[in-house]
Amino acid sequence: MKTFMNLPNFEEAKVAILPVPFESTTSYKKGTKNAPKEIIKASNELYLYDPELNIEPYKIGITTLKEIKTLKQLENLKTNKFVIALGGEHTITYPLVKKLPQKDLSILQIDAHADLKDEFDGNKLSHACVARRISEFNKNITQVGVRALDKDEHNYIKKHKINTFYAHNKLNIKKIIKTLKKNVYITIDLDAFDPTVIPDVGTPEPAGLQFKQVTDLLKEVFKHRNVLGADVVELCPKEELSSYTAAKLVYKLIGYKSI
Numbered sequence: 491m492k493t494f495m496n497l498p499n500f501e502e503a504k505v506a507i508l509p510v511p512f513e514s515t516t517s518y519k520k521g522t523k524n525a526p527k528e529i530i531k532a533s534n535e536l537y538l539y540d541p542e543l544n545i546e547p548y549k550i551g552i553t554t555l556k557e558i559k560t561l562k563q564l565e566n567l568k569t570n571k572f573v574i575a576l577g578g579e580h581t582i583t584y585p586l587v588k589k590l591p592q593k594d595l596s597i598l599q600i601d602a603h604a605d606l607k608d609e610f611d612g613n614k615l616s617h618a619c620v621a622r623r624i625s626e627f628n629k630n631i632t633q634v635g636v637r638a639l640d641k642d643e644h645n646y647i648k649k650h651k652i653n654t655f656y657a658h659n660k661l662n663i664k665k666i667i668k669t670l671k672k673n674v675y676i677t678i679d680l681d682a683f684d685p686t687v688i689p690d691v692g693t694p695e696p697a698g699l700q701f702k703q704v705t706d707l708l709k710e711v712f713k714h715r716n717v718l719g720a721d722v723v724e725l726c727p728k729e730e731l732s733s734y735t736a737a738k739l740v741y742k743l744i745g746y747k748s749i
């Protein structure tokens with residue numbers, strides 16, 4: 491497999507890109523198992539320089555790990571690098587969060603869906619249940635961009651004081667940051683974006699977030715909190731636009747981690 495931005499892998503790199511082509515419970519459009527490969531392919535088109543930050547973020551050191559295909563292997567992965575996992579379906583977030591120390595940890599979930607269903611299609615580890623599974627051991631969850639959920643999920647949010655910022659309200663970055671504890675894990679389901687920004691996702695949903703809204707939020711999170719890791723999930727690659735935009739988002743994460 492090619493590496494992110496075609497950079498040579500090296501031991502001392504601070505950031506690790508982890509391809510996770512895991513697809514087992516997709517319910518609508520299929521193909522997210524091809525996402526890591528397509529994001530990495532698109533990453534070769536990125537400019538090295540980031541004018542917003544006035545740096546070349548790749549200089550922090552980026553290495554691309556060998557792909558991981560099972561949830562068990564994900565849970566057992568040991569590395570001291572800042573890992574950005576490329577899904578695959580949203581289920582992969584569960585082992586990635588579970589292995590972290592939960593004390594003072596918040597999960598920032600940028601997503602069109604609440605993913606708080608107890609089960610979906612008879613499966614408790616469905617992509618539509620990932621936040622629910624995480625909430626069973628850590629309820630410090632902040633959701634941004636949500637616009638598709640059941641009444642039951644809404645009741646769960648109220649009952650367990652999940653911090654859900656719906657897409658129909660104006661994005662209030664200050665308010666979002668206030669809900670986050672000292673340490674933060676970031677999971678970005680690409681369906682959070684408006685489908686005009688990233689059309690190729692497993693379960694597209696209209697009236698979503700713009701690219702700059704998300705990067706403005708991420709920039710503030712990295713500035714004010716200690717981010718332990720991140721994932722970018724649910725791309726269902728078809729055209730270059732979506733894969734390239736996902737790659738750009740990953741590079742923005744690396745940039746914000748660098749400053």
Ligand SMILES: [Mn+2]
Pocket residue numbers: 580601602603605617679
């Ligand atoms: Mn999701």
